[in-house]
């Protein structure tokens with residue numbers, strides 16, 4: 001029986017990962033061990049009739065007992081623990097949600113509906129480092145897999161609308177706390193529809209900018225606003241989140257760097273769960289909506305094509321509709337009136353905690369265990 005260590009299980013990604021592993025019965029036939037960076041020795045999750053005690057996620061000895069480690073603890077943890085474990089002589093498989101090791105030449109980025117052949121080749125070649133891709137890129141590629149397989153994409157501009165939970169548990173709590181802070185100061189009379197709305201708008205605008213608004217995690221108000229920067233500043237006009245777009249897309253597809261140019265802006269929005277991306281696509285030839293729908297839908301079972309009309313877009317292509325679903329929605333496909341070139345718009349919406357994070361990790365475990 002393989003010993004599988006799970007680190008980060010109470011975080012945003014980890015709690016969804018654990019929920020999915022329980023739903024899919026992934027814990028059968030393995031010996032699971034749960035770790036913590038903050039409360040080793042305390043009671044951990046209770047799954048069925050098994051109560052787990054937490055092991056120390058900083059103990060190299062305790063980690064080295066594992067055949068496979070799945071971590072969603074974050075990049076700083078990976079950067080400090082993974083090299084120490086390797087130096088200790090550990091030879092197990094490391095499956096990671098964090099970006100820290102993604103571009104390492106010994107790492108394979110995992111997104112099996114899109115790059116299963118690359119994953120299988122990596123396993124055969126003895127690669128032991130498997131990293132989930134950036135959530136926005138992963139979800140865009142899941143939506144566009146049919147066009148990728150048909151080699152139809154010349155370049156893409158990806159403009160993201162990333163949810164608060166993409167930044168982690170503390171951040172999504174803060175968005176909800178910001179909303180609660182504003183609500184606390186509003187009376188039912190102020191919310192009534194009669195009279196001028198301007199005093200209400202002005203009051204809420206003041207509350208949003210108040211120094212008492214909880215902004216410790218995001219550093220800025222998100223409720224009623226956007227934050228136009230995600231991850232660090234690379235100093236060349238790009239955020240690191242934007243840089244990942246091209247670097248990871250080509251690596252996931254097993255293409256030489258820069259083969260498919262990808263760039264855009266990554267924006268944090270006051271959405272609870274689900275990342276969206278408005279993508280401008282330069283295709284290699286004209287593709288009408290019917291052909292697009294067939295290519296997209298035939299690619300894999302986790303994509304849902306939404307015809308480009310108001311009724312279906314408004315009802316089926318939203319974070320509210322897609323949250324919690326493994327289906328990645330793709331729609332708003334139309335030819336853009338730009339020089340009559342084959343340039344198209346498309347919107348992808350997907351749950352960044354499922355296909356954007358937890359799903360590739362648990363499926364990689366199942367690939368290593370020979371279950372799929």
Ligand SMILES: NC(=O)C1=CN([C@@H]2O[C@H](COP(=O)(O)OP(=O)(O)OC[C@H]3O[C@@H](n4cnc5c(N)ncnc54)[C@H](OP(=O)(O)O)[C@@H]3O)[C@@H](O)[C@H]2O)C=CC1
Nearest residue numbers: 008011012013036037038072074075097098166168169357
């Ligand atoms: N959030 C997302 O949508 C995505 C995240 N990722 C990546 O996955 C990794 C983990 O991200 P994410 O899960 O969002 O991070 P979180 O911040 O939600 O959780 C990370 C760790 O923080 C600790 N923690 C401290 N306080 C709390 C609290 N109040 N509630 C829960 N956990 C707490 C836990 O460690 P402990 O139990 O040891 O104290 C937990 O494992 C990161 O590298 C991230 O970049 C990748 C794709 C998508």
Ligand SMILES: N[C@@H](CC(=O)OP(=O)(O)O)C(=O)O
Nearest residue numbers: 097098099134135162166167
């Ligand atoms: N940065 C993404 C989530 C994430 O953690 O991405 P990455 O794994 O590439 O750091 C977001 O905030 O929405």
